[in-house]
Every structure is written in structure tokens, then in C-alpha cells.
Amino acid sequence: MRLILKSILAAGLLVSAIPAGHAVPLLEPSLRLKPHEDAATPRVALTLDACGGQTDNRILSALVENRIPATIFVTGKWLKRNAAALEIMKAHPDLFELENHGGHHVPAVDTPRKIYGISTAGSPDAVTAEVEEGAEALAKNGQPAPKWFRGATAQYSPSAIALIRKLGFKIAGYSLNGDGGSLLSARETARRVAAAKDGDVIIAHINQPTHAAGEGLVKGLLELKAKGVNFVRLDDADGEGTDDTTD
Template identity: 30%
Template sequence: MTHAKLFIALCFSFCISSISSANDEWTPASYDRRKAIPNDSSAPAKLSPLNELPPLTSNEGVIRRVRLPEGVKAVAITFDMCELDTVTTGCDMEVLSFLRENRIPATLFMGGKWMRTHASRVKQIMKEGALFEIANHNWSHGNCALLSEEGLKAQILWTQAEYELLREESGANDIPNVPELFRLPYGRNNERALKVIAGLGLRVIQWDVAAEAGDNSKPSRAKRNAKTVAAMTKPGSILLFHANLVPKGTANLLREVVKILEGDGYMFVKVSELLAMGEAETVRDGYFSRPGDNYALDKRFGIDGTGRRKPFTGK
């Protein structure tokens, strides 16, 4: 083999191995599974963020979708990545690698405690830059209708602080300093919670399409369910999925939903982009599909949604 040929062969094999190792980083690993990482219910290393957002000028309420100009076909795909104080959940790398490979922008609503559990994955996502938008989903899934004012503030600010910590460690400086969007765990709130959240400068984003109804662990079922999800989707919709391996078969469903919506001429944008394209449609009280359909969840996850027996106060 001539020197030139050897050089080309070496370059080629180096390129191939670097491409495959980059992709390997996005394949599911054993530590991504539910409960693979031991639970840690301690407070974060930093309790409040350096970057404080200015309070919102209006308390607009709970955003469920966006009214877009005639003919604009855009939707936002969103994922909740959350866990309680009492348990760890997983990180769905099948979902994340699908989004990354297909360059589908998405908004990821992360719990602060979940971020700490999956710190290396969060930093990896942060280094991906503008493709993913990270938003706040409370520290340990505290129910905003049940938390005290100080408990709610701590749930939000601990999450902002954890994001800052991981952002700094990741070296990603092309992503926002702190999240500016917030999602209510269980979709639950009251007027006091809306005031506190607006005071901390975050906009409340829910959804008009709860995508994961039904079992999607079998591809044939996911295909059927995807048709129902696509039929509920309209221009300006915000779709709710999870990427914490709690609902089963999310990746199966997502692939099918994306296929149908792309075929229907939809484009995918992050929630912040969708908000900039039109006018937010809001309600005062969050819910899944019908007003009041989430009230029963108040009693199912400990005293305040965090799984704890004693109220979370941030102390």
C-alpha cells in the first residue's frame, strides 16, 4: 500500500469510528433504565440560581396551545422528564436519539432532581445546543395546588439552580442561562401558584394533546394510537409525551406520530418558537383532556405530589 493509500485508509477508519462512537453515546445504556440509579432525596448543591428572571408583566395563566396565522402548520413536541422525591426514573435514549438523528426540535420539561440523577445525559443534551430546549418541571414533581408558597418557590428555584450547575459543567454556552418555561406537574395549579410562577418570571406551558393514552409497547398498537393522536393535533398544538421511561412504548408512538404529521405537512418547532409565531391560548386551571380530570391525582403521590409523607418546604 502506498503512503497515500495508507493515509486515506487511516482517515477513513478514523472517521467511521468517530461517527459510530458519537452515535453510541445516544444509544440506551443500562444506567438509563428506571431505578438503575439509587435515589437521593437531598437538596441540590446550590439552592438558588445566579440568574434571576424578571417577573412577568402579566399573569397570563396556563398556556395550552397557540393560535397561528392562517395556513401556518407548526406544532411543538414536548417531553416530561421527571421523578418524585422517593424514586428515580429513567432517561429514554431511544426517544432522544430519534429526535437527534431526524433533527426534530423538542422542548424537554425536566424536574431538577431528575436532572441531577441523569446529570451526564443532561449535559450531553445541553451540548447538542439549539435542537433541544430545556424547561422547568419542578424539583421533585411537587403539586403546585398543594405546595405552600415557600415549598413551590424552592421546587422551582432548586431546578433553575441545578440547570445552571449542569450548564456550567457541560461548557455549553449557546443555550439560555436558565429555563424560561415551566410545566405544572399533574397539570395542577391554583391562582396563588400562577402568581408565584409569574413572579419568578416563568411562563406556564401545558398541552392540548396528551399523546400517550393507551399502551404503545407493541408497534402495531402504537401505529393505531398514533392515528388518534394525529387526529387530535391542529396547527399550534402542543403535544405531551414523556422521556423518563414511565409510560411504555413512547418511542414507538413518537415515530408513528412524526411520520403522519410530516406527511400532513406539519413542521416541528420548540415551544418558545411556537409562542413567537402566534397568540397563546390560555386557561386558568390546568388539566389533561377535560377540566377537572386531574383532581383525583392530588391524593395519589404522597402529601404534595412529591411522594413524601411530610410536606416539602425547601428546608
């Protein structure tokens, strides 16, 4: 009995020790393309995160060579380090739509916590700075004003979603996680991507050139292309997101 009471007391102390802000559940919104007139031709939106680091040229080259459009979510950090890849994307404006992934790849959560080991923005002002600095980085590199935002980890506090929407951005969720944060094997990544259905929004990464997932992503995309899938960018199709992220 004493052990049970001690366990209950310890659990209560642990709960009370959690900061109040942490009680707010995080949201990981989904996004799908709205139905279109030509139902016989499946449409899929490929979205790639360029969080930081380098560029996976296996993916970039395959997109250019096979004329596969993509929406690339870039951070200010990535833009500073990948001038050559950026020039390739600029040279193919019909293929690549560059959107806002934040200034420093900080999760858009306005209370302090960690997600996958990454510290969140932690306050409304810091969320605003992350969003606005990402947009400014794109402008400095000659890109049109972004319309979409995707935060690091793709998780948000509800109040941060409202704040980002007030800043004028739609928030890009997804319906199919293609590469598990670029940590999946080539085989599993290819399997997931090749299984995409009409209306899916794929999320994957283009900033991990040493990971096997990049090879699998290319294979899966080519399988979809061979099936007759029509790839579209987010700006070229209406998307419907959950959690008030697009309406």
C-alpha cells in the same frame, strides 16, 4: 325515611370533614401556538416531560436523527440521573430547549392534597421552593435561565399560578395529551400524536424507556413529519395559554 336522613347527614359530615383548601378547584391550563403568517405550513410544538427515572433513548435518538425540535421539561431529579442524555441535548442546542419541571417533581398546588397519588407542595413557600430549585438545577448544569415552568401533573391552584408568574415564569399548558402520562399503548399514542393540528402543543414523556407509549410517540411524530408539519420549540413561537399562564 330514616335511611334518607342518615344518608343526608353522612354526606354533610363528609363535606364538613374536607379541609377548606380542598374546595378550591384545580386548573389544568391549555396552551396553543398563536396563528402565524405561513398558514399553509402547520406548526406543532412538541413538549416532553423528564420527570425522573431514566431516558427513553428511542425517543431521544429519533429526535436527533430526524431533526425534530422539542422543548424538554426537566426536573432536578432527572438531571442528576441522566448525564449522558443531557450531554446529547447540549450537543444539539438547535433541537432542544430545556425548561423547568421543578426540583423534585412536586405538583404546584399551595394547599395539601394528592393528585394521582402524588402529594402536592402544600404551601406557597413549598411551591416557590419547587420552582426555584428546578431553575437552580438547570443553572448548575450550564443551561440558560428557563422561561417556562410546568409543574408535576400539569395541575395548579389558581393562587399558585399567580405565584409562579410573579417568579417570572410562563406556565406551559398543552392542547394535546399524546401519551396519557406514558401509560397509553403504542397504537393509541401514535394515533393521538399523528392527529395533531396546526397550533397544537403536545405533551408526552421521555423518562419511561420500558413503556410502549415511547414507541408510539416516535411513530406519531414521524407521521407528522411526513405530512410536512413544522416542529417548533416554545421559545421559537408565541403561545397563548388559558388561566393567565402566559399573558
